[in-house]
Amino acid sequence: MDSTFKAIENDYFGNISKEYDIVWVPEISLGVGGSVDYVAVKMKKFGALASFEDFVCVEFQAAGTTGTPWEAVQEYKKNGKFSKDSYDYGINWANEFAKTMMQQVYKKGQIIEYWKEKIIFVTQDVALDYLRTSYNTSGLREKKMDDPIYFYTFRMEWNEKSGSWLLRLHEKLSTNTEGIRKILAGADSQDFPTKAQFIENIKRKLNQ
DSSP states (O other), rough: OOHHHHHHHHHHHOOOOEEEEEEEEEEEEOGGOEEHHHHHEEEETTSSSSGOOOEEEEOOOOOEEOOOOOOOOHHHHHHHSSSSSOSEEEEOHIIIIIIIHHHHHHHHHHHHHHHHOOOOEEEHHHHHHHHHHHHHHHOEEOOTTTSSEEEEEEEEEEEEETTEEEEEEEEEEEEEEEHHHHHHSSSSSGGGGGHHHHHHHHHHHHHH
């Protein structure tokens, strides 16, 4: 988590003078919007609490699974390797990223947009890849300072020196609530299946 915090601090706030600190405050209420995971606050090291100069809300969304990876975990703990190429679990793509995350983005993004402030949603690179293939993400663009809603994606990269996987900041995109409405509406009409294709799917099922 520390490396993720630091990446966000460096990118969002940039270089700050030594008289300032970035303080991460967890679980702050947004009233009817629920609460945000963290607020990163830029403030003077010895300044009054009420006089901080800038802040950004930060939400984290991890991938959840369908089924359980417990068998694979137990095997790896016991043998130091996996015995199969695949197991009976997977990523719950639609629920985690289209339903859970995007509903939160829209609900909280409306408040942040009204305030003319910023909120960053942090997720894995594969989450954004999924949204791009299944939803209308035409409202997302390279990070634009005028936008209220940011998406920072992180990817796993193998570090030979430490012999471990590390999270690296991958993409920085932004949008407004109109862009989020497009995602919530689903795919663009040009990507809809035809009625004839749907009927063929019905026939295929009936023949099984």
